[in-house]
Amino acid sequence: MQNLTQKSLRVLLTLAAMAGLPAIAWASGGSLLPVIPEAQDRYSATQGCVEPTAEMRRNHMEYILHQRDETVHNGIRTTQYSLKECINCHVSDAPDAPRYSSDEHFCNSCHSYAAVRIDCFQCHADRPVKTPGPHMSSGHAKSDNKPAALSAEPHQALAIEVIRHD
Amino acid sequence: MTDNANIDTYRRRFLGNTATALAGLSVAPGVFLHEVAQARSADEPVTSDVRWGMLIDTNKCANGCNDCVTACNDEHGLTGHGRPETDAQWIRKVDLRDKQTGHTQSLPLLCQHCEHPPCVDVCPTGASFRRDDGIVLVDKHICIGCRYCMMACPYKARSFIHEDLQDQLPHAPRGKGTVESCTFCVHRVDAGRTPACVEACTAENHNAMVFGDINDPGSDISKQLRQHSSRQIRADLDLNTGVRYRGI
Numbered sequence: 071m072q073n074l075t076q077k078s079l080r081v082l083l084t085l086a087a088m089a090g091l092p093a094i095a096w097a098s099g100g101s102l103l104p105v106i107p108e109a110q111d112r113y114s115a116t117q118g119c120v121e122p123t124a125e126m127r128r129n130h131m132e133y134i135l136h137q138r139d140e141t142v143h144n145g146i147r148t149t150q151y152s153l154k155e156c157i158n159c160h161v162s163d164a165p166d167a168p169r170y171s172s173d174e175h176f177c178n179s180c181h182s183y184a185a186v187r188i189d190c191f192q193c194h195a196d197r198p199v200k201t202p203g204p205h206m207s208s209g210h211a212k213s214d215n216k217p218a219a220l221s222a223e224p225h226q227a228l229a230i231e232v233i234r235h236d
Numbered sequence: 237m238t239d240n241a242n243i244d245t246y247r248r249r250f251l252g253n254t255a256t257a258l259a260g261l262s263v264a265p266g267v268f269l270h271e272v273a274q275a276r277s278a279d280e281p282v283t284s285d286v287r288w289g290m291l292i293d294t295n296k297c298a299n300g301c302n303d304c305v306t307a308c309n310d311e312h313g314l315t316g317h318g319r320p321e322t323d324a325q326w327i328r329k330v331d332l333r334d335k336q337t338g339h340t341q342s343l344p345l346l347c348q349h350c351e352h353p354p355c356v357d358v359c360p361t362g363a364s365f366r367r368d369d370g371i372v373l374v375d376k377h378i379c380i381g382c383r384y385c386m387m388a389c390p391y392k393a394r395s396f397i398h399e400d401l402q403d404q405l406p407h408a409p410r411g412k413g414t415v416e417s418c419t420f421c422v423h424r425v426d427a428g429r430t431p432a433c434v435e436a437c438t439a440e441n442h443n444a445m446v447f448g449d450i451n452d453p454g455s456d457i458s459k460q461l462r463q464h465s466s467r468q469i470r471a472d473l474d475l476n477t478g479v480r481y482r483g484i
């Protein structure tokens with residue numbers, strides 16, 4: 071029984087996902103379906119996203135996860151599946167554009183609908199940053215704790231003292 | 237001894253010939269058909285053919301100058317809370333004075349990108365790791381924030397993020413509950429650029445920092461290492477650091 075319910079729910083969701091734009095238009099008319107913001111660009115003339123849209127909706131996390139390890143550990147920086155490029159294309163860089171905390175943010179529009187909680191944006195930028203930010207180091211105060219290495223080396227500790235360390 | 241001398245003579249002759257041969261291949265003055273080190277393309281993994289290193293000349297490092305620190309903070313969006321004990325710090329200036337002579341010198345201290353990094357040895361999760369090209373990083377997806385690495389690092393190079401962060405930069409993801417340290421500006425290095433601190437030091441004409449591939453005998457850093465004496469801080473620990481100092 072439960073299986074049947076789950077199945078029909080899945081079919082419904084898939085149908086909703088496949089219905090694409092008309093569903094979104096319909097959704098904005100007061101339905102509970104997510105309103106997914108439009109991407110800023112197309113991947114190619116024939117394809118909207120980096121893989122067919124249905125594939126991306128279902129499996130985007132697999133692509134991002136794979137790319138994550140390749141980038142962090144092997145220095146591979148191709149752009150097709152990089153989270154940074156997802157954000158560059160799917161999120162506006164306007165200062166007042168919705169952030170991840172809003173249902174109007176591309177990622178959260180679906181995650182909030184599907185009750186998926188992610189922690190990507192606790193660390194990663196949830197919007198494109200195309201120009202360098204303001205001078206950010208002003209909040210840095212000076213520290214006076216000494217680096218262990220310099221004071222720990224016996225002959226150095228005898229002859230040399232650390233007089234400033236910030 | 238004689239053997240060594242023979243080999244050296246042979247080597248010199250061989251290198252001499254190679255240089256002539258290579259020169260013969262130049263299409264125009266200064267333009268060669270062969271490049272010694274080829275830049276890596278975005279889809280190629282890093283290899284141990286390269287080992288990134290840094291040479292810091294403390295004689296050129298200006299007393300009171302903080303340009304490398306500022307550049308690092310700006311590059312990675314490191315903001316402080318005015319709490320120096322816990323604020324993230326990837327590079328810092330240290331001033332030293334010889335007690336006998338009163339001679340003072342100043343140097344930047346950062347993650348030394350050890351070949352045998354204690355931080356990696358102690359990490360229980362595998363989050364601390366050394367890339368094949370020698371850059372030591374924290375995979376923050378895996379880090380559980382236990383801070384063993386902070387205790388193990390002899391250079392006090394690592395920081396723990398205690399508070400929620402906002403507005404991180406796309407190339408520098410950082411977040412609460414994880415440990416971080418100098419990445420040698422890995423995002424820049426992967427794009428063929430030099431670290432932000434080195435760029436800032438050079439831009440201010442101090443030229444106290446050189447960055448490059450210490451496996452490539454033709455690189456600027458290798459040439460300088462060959463020519464001048466340099467030291468590792470705490471060389472006694474045998475970590476074979478990627479960061480070397482001149483003048484200490």
Ligand code: SF4
Nearest residue numbers: 347348350353355389
């Ligand atoms: S300097 Fe410290 S953080 Fe950097 S590689 Fe060595 S032990 Fe690890």
Ligand code: SF4
Nearest residue numbers: 359379380382383385
């Ligand atoms: S704090 Fe993170 S990187 Fe450091 S030892 Fe613990 S798990 Fe490893």
